[in-house]
Amino acid sequence: MAVAAPLEAASREGSPGERPPGEPRLVGYLYLLPAFVVFAGFVLYPLYRAAYISLWDWDGLTAGTWAGFDNYAEVFTDEDLRAAFVHALILLLFYAVLPLLIGLALAGVMARARVRGLAFFRAVLFLPQVVAMVVVALMWKMIYQPTDGALNRFLGWFGIEGRSWLGDFNLALPSVGLVGTYVYFGLAMVLLTAGVQKIPTSLYDAARVDGAGPFREFLAVTLPGLRGEIAVALTLTTIYALRNFDLVYITTSGGPGNATSVPAFQVFSRAFESGQVGSAAAVGITLTVIIFIISLGINRIAERST
């Protein structure tokens, strides 16, 4: 075959690069293209733009003035912003820590007990996560309602005087936080019970042979065995807590005063209500960095103690 000869000569020296023949070079990029274009256009580019805007003092209308890192410094110095981040930290207790403790309590009890019908409980416990956060928020607004809300009526049966749960400066933040607990405790419970059932029973037998009581058993076997699940539960709930916008916007709009203002709410109100667009972008970027560090940190800790 005369035509094939030059081609054969060229191919004698093996394939250039380490690519099997018939696996076209560019087809991988082609498959990636649609996802990447839309992702780059509507996540990566805006992220870059947010970082850029965060370096300016801009009201969204007139020309901005260069601010350098002032907007970031403000995150620590501005009282409203500092308060918002402190509130986020407090909310972490309700979104992440409290569900985790509930989950751990259940896991500790269920360590050696096989429970039937777990699928049913799981379906019910997950329900609050499926309902739109706006609806959950409305629901709880009705429950917390001071005059004839369900909670105050319930407390009334025991002769306890009702409160203005969302209107009180001291109660508003924990009240919002408890809604977070309501939404996410199911996740922690299901994650941890699933995890605890995977711990080999021989470990518990060994612990008992060594004379460990229920509490020691929990510390020595259950807790270490759940490391991975704890990390997942904490990461997820922490991210949800930091992204919490819908709930605050609907229930309190950050009030009373700024008692329930959180970073996500600050982004919204600064960018679209009070014309501090640069500052809003800086808060958004800061939030991203914090989420990034926490996710990475929790997983690093979980891996290291393996």
Added chain:
Amino acid sequence: MAGVRFEGVGKRFGSVEAVRELSLEIADGEFMVLVGPSGSGKTTALRMLAGLEAISSGSIFIGDRVVNQVAPRERDIAMVFQDYALYPQMTVFDNLAFGLRRRKVPGADIQRRVAEAARVLDLEALLQRRPGQLSGGQAQRVALGRALVREPQVFLMDEPLSNLDAKLRTQTRGEIRRLQQEVDTTTVYVTHDQVEAMTMGDRIAVMNEGRLEQVGTPEELYERPANRFVAGFIGSPAMSFFTGAEVGLNLPNVVGVRPEHVRPWREGLIGPLKGRIAFVEALGRETFVGVDVGEARLVVFEEGRAERDVGDEIEFGLVESGLRYFDADSGAAL
């Protein structure tokens, strides 16, 4: 039909040389077994022939055609995978027909070829099942059938029996050999099992650490191993190696001897040698007795069930015609 030729073929994965300068000619219609321990490069060689790995250097020919740059589908080959790789959601029929449909074979032809393969492999009753509903042996036959219907120039088989149990493996060994002789298609068969290699191959290529150690018929490899590696790899129990000094005999170089050439002492053997019994493997029809002599360990072969105890002394000798000599440094046969 076509033969296969490797010409100085090499494969590097980063700094690792998986296959070095492999030159091997496989005749048209020949059943060639590539055998070697894991990491010897045998599977990589097969995958380069299939077109699933790029070739770092050298050339591979199928017939007269260099296939280095030819896509797998254009090579006119069919492959049987270790895990069978059957398409789980398709019926057995569709699994067999898949490759033919992709090649735009006319429908009537597909029907005929699948029916023929199903008949030969006894799959007729299973054609409407899915792979999940098959036993290991059945799935294995479907995998063979998928290669068979393609009527390719070359069959490639990558450890196709390693997921079967021992009894089925022995049985299928014979079946594959019979099929291959019927269709008379060039076959390259990869295995780590030297028994499989010895019983199936027209010729065997022994590989080790990316190098081709020896190519030959099973008999050649057994009788005239090219070096210590081949000598030790082929045959079970393995050949024993020792130096004259270790056992107190006046023999040069490194000596290798297979168990059947090490017998309890009688006149006409080289010896007598004395040693302490380290293990006894009584298989019923024969007994292998491991004996420590100085630094060396030899395996003595005895007919029938021998009454021996570990720790006892034994006197034995060597059959002169069974001794093989190897260079102490290079390991090459002398």
Added chain:
Amino acid sequence: MTSRAEQTLGYVILGVFSLIALLPIVGILFTALQDPDGVAAFGSLNGLHFENFKTAWEDGNFGSYLKSSIIVSVSVVFFATLFSILAGYAFGLMRFRGSTVLFYLFLLGLMVPTEAIIVPLYYDLRDLNLTNTYWALILPQIATSVAFGTYWMRTYFRTVPRSLVEAARLDGASTWFTLWRVLLPLARPAVLTMTVLLFMWTWNEFLLALVMVSDESLRTAPLGLSFFQGRNTSELSLMAAASVIVALPVVILYIFLQRHFIRGMLAGAVKG
């Protein structure tokens, strides 16, 4: 035996918390069915007054809100699923230069909250005259969904035996044919899980709609609900009925496909 006591205690804890999870939801259902002319109180039941739903649907304009939500959700889920399958296939089963770096970019996107990009998204889309259109809701959500979907599908394709893909290649199937005819029929559970999660997130999305859309006809269901409650704070049963309408589509889907929802959420699924 302690194990028996532990089992009982386990049931008690599960039961109590299931009740806590369920009570507010049952409460809002009951409220939605209350007599609209009576004295409404959250959680009490005084008959089955389905007319609340009708009133909410008509006066509250929820027909229009649901239409917007369906348009947005279906578009986002369809394109995000398609793009994610393609990209996940490339990352999971193909070798190409830069694939690791590109994949880490997608992972980064998974952690970026909407709050971080909402500011430039709004101002840049406004300059393109795209705010107050469905595009402003659809395109950014395809992007954030694709970050999750690509990760999810890559994970799935990594579990596919390589030999299956190689067998298809030897049989003469193109990469495109291999994806749709060989791999995707197996991937149905993974794709379905991804689809329901994306649908849930998109349907429940609030912040983006709040910022991007001012036209009432473009409001999605959650956004419509938040405006509705601003107008009708006194009519408790009407608001409850509206809430039920907004939550219902996802809840119904959840009832039928709960295993997929739970599997996805337990796997740690988060979207930016």
